Amino acid sequence: MNWYRASHRRLPWRDTRDPYLIWVSEVMLQQTQVKTVIPYYQKFIHLFPTVRDLAAADMEQVLKLWEGLGYYARARNFHKAAGIVVDKFDGTIPETIDEFKTLPGVGDYIGAAVQSIAFGHPHAVVDGNVKRVLARIYCLDTPVNRSNAHAVFKVHADRLIEPDDPSCFNQAIMELGALVCTPKSPRCRDCPVSEFCKAFKTSTTDQYPKRIKPKKTPTYHIAAGVVQKGNRFLITKRKPDGLLGGLWEFPGGKLEKGESPRSACIREIREETGITVAIDSHLATVRHAYTHFKIKLEVYCCSYLSGRVRLNGPVDHQWIRLKEINRFAFPKANLKFIPLIPDPENGSSDP
Secondary structure, X not given: OHHHHHHOOOOHHHHXXXXXXXXXXXXXXXXXXXXXXXXXXXHHHHHOOOHXXXXXXXXXXXXXXXXXXXXXXXXXXXXXXXXXXXXXXXXXXXXXXXXXOOOOOOOHHHHHHHHHHHHOOOOOOOOHHHHHHHHHHHOOOOXXXXXXXXXXXXXXXXXXXXXXXXXXXXXXXXXXXXXXXXXXXXXXXXXXXXXXXXXXXXXXXXXXXXXXXXXXXXXXXXXXXXXXXXXXXXXXXOOOOOOOOOOEEXXXXXXXXXXXXXXXXXXXXXXXXXXXXXXXXXXXXEEEEOOOOEEEEEEEEEEEEEOOOOOOOXXXXXXXXXXXXXXXXXXXXXXXXXXXXXXXXXXXXOX
């Protein structure tokens, strides 16, 4: 804790004890690097400075602000939770972990982080950084990605937490993992607790934490079409739940066995929207990685031929001009090729 007070990074959410602002930061920091989160956090709290502001916001606006940050279920759950806080708790964030964890998206980690940092309650946090620190200090053989890992590491974290200042302790151990006890080449000589570290004493820091080798990540081949009708383009909206829920996209889907990307593009558009298109040209090949799989996306410029939109899968559609596209939130894979779409209204590829 002394090391943390002298050495921690100056981050915008560390200058407050406002539980809402801390909650915002913890939701964004899940599986996302600090440097990525900072500009999103600053924009978010500027537009939604209180939980009431977030609850009153339109979900489309929240998703647009979250665009590119990934893991969109976080945004959907956070927006829903804000509404519950306003309706059920009169805008006051619950000060007990049990009540707080009844809110959508609030699990063990966010519950402990917000309750300890904002309210000073002695709940130990366990994230990836904490697991790495504890695995090395105690030479723990439990793989950090095993289903029971959280419970195992939580026992050790609970034993160590400083009940008089749990906010400082939790932030200190997370910061230690982020800055000193790093995954590769840890700075053991600079570590304030190396004298207590079994892995350091036995020169085995490279062997901890243990991890179950993941299965090979599958790659799915997908085709999508930028369908043009006059000076407008067709976009469709995904269902509100599930992967990328609530986001807009250009219609398409997975290739069937033995199917070419061009054929898949025409078929998927017909099945999803009911319209018939012709492919004019290949626009881009996009590769993108999600948590458990990767995609190779072939994107085609298409012309509308016939039919009226009847959706099968998507929940909404719009024909938009390219200059309107920034009003809508798209998955990151779509954002990679949108700048390449030729604009029929100005002859430019810059929307």
